[in-house]
Amino acid sequence: MSSLRHLLAEHPTLLLIDSASMRIQAGLWHQGEVSWQSSETEAGAGVFACVEALLAARGLKIPDVQSYVFCEGPGSVLGIRTTAVALRIWRVLNPAPAYAYQSLNLVAHALGQTKINVIADARRDSWHVLRLGEPLRRVPTAELRGECVMPEGFRHWTPLPASLARTGYDLAAMLPRLMDADLFHGSAEPDAFLHEEPSYVTWTPQIHQAPPR
Secondary structure, eight states: OBOHHHHHHHOSSEEEEEOSSSSEEEEEEETTEEEEEEEOSOHHHHHHHHHHHHHHHHTOOGGGOOEEEEEEESSOHHHHHHHHHHHHHHHHHSOOOEEEEEHHHHHHHHHTOTTOEEEEEEETTEEEEEOTTSOOEEEEGGGOOSOEEEETTOOOOSOOOTTEEEEOOOHHHHGGGGTTSOOBEEOSSOOOOOSSOOOOOOOOOOOOOOOOO
């Protein structure tokens, strides 16, 4: 694991994209300064609009980027996979290293409280749950215990827990306070985080027949 300070020491021109929430956020570090762009349009347009605006403002292009950083989840799988596909394409043109971080881990470090559950919808009446210093878990709604917070802008399909509170998810505000937190790991093939690989049932074609009498 690496900190943002460590990544910037090795790769001073760094492009970060977070599409885990309904608000796309992108940051560009260059010559010791950082600039941000955000968009609330869908990821297929918002990711590219934000990156294009950031690079154009500095007179840069994708080949000038020295490293890519992205949020691998939990969050909007479609948004995250849109970013992952973009990074895979850009790395063909510019094979700079890519690093990933997890949204709930970032929020947990920003809050700095070990007894708070930071959660995001995992569907099927379950939640992604992370406490500071502990691994990410997948927990059924009926087993949630203690204080829970969910980042602003994260979609949910499961009914919210009664004790839920909201917390901010503004990277421009959080990351300057977390420069030395070990949040980032290398990602050879950028993709969305999954607790487990999906399983599929093999379909066997068969003519329907009346049950035997």
